[in-house]
Amino acid sequence: MPEVLPADVADVLGVLLGGEDPVHAALRAHVPHLRVRDRCTCGCGTAYFDLDRNLVSPAPSGSGTVVAAEAQIVTADGECPGEVLVFAQSGYLAWLEICSWSDDIEVTLALARQLLQR
Template sequence: MTKALPTDVAHVLDTALSMVVDSGLALCLQIRHLRLLKRCACGCGSTYFSLDADSVSPAPALAGTQVVADVELFGADGETIGEVLVFAEDGYLAWLEVCSWSEDTFTLNDAHRMLCPCDR
């Protein structure tokens, strides 16, 4: 079962994709067509999407599975403490992952607070 994309997911995706130069616009246009397929059960921020490929065009020149955005997450002292990765399959947004570079687990809400401070 799929659900509409929650606001925090959409904001993190939008922020991450705004930094993509080549195919960023084509990927951003897909956000409103995405549906939440599932979230990882371990508590991390991994989120998987479904998309009606007939409703939007694929991003050009993106074949296979690729990381299309990689955004660093910074701690209070300015050091990199993790990252958000956005993946596409054959030009369509497929999932995002929130990764920690320590033993701490970052949730999507943690990434949202770090990347979108104006939404607090």
């Protein structure tokens, strides 16, 4: 059963979908209606969403799957061990992905949340 959107996921979506971009604004309207359907089993924090499409309008992001927002994760010493991406499918939020590029720093949603909110 899908779980209510956890605060860490909501916080990171808030940062990535902030601003005046019309696609981001439309996707922000989806957030109150999102539920987490599944999480990656490796512990990175990647979350796959369920969304009742009858409750929201699609964002003008085009058809198919697109990266709707992204941000590199940069540590205090300037290292960039990974990134966070938000995917939309046919204009609807689909998943939040945490990508690691480093063997030295464990890249997780908790790390992304901490570093993106500074």
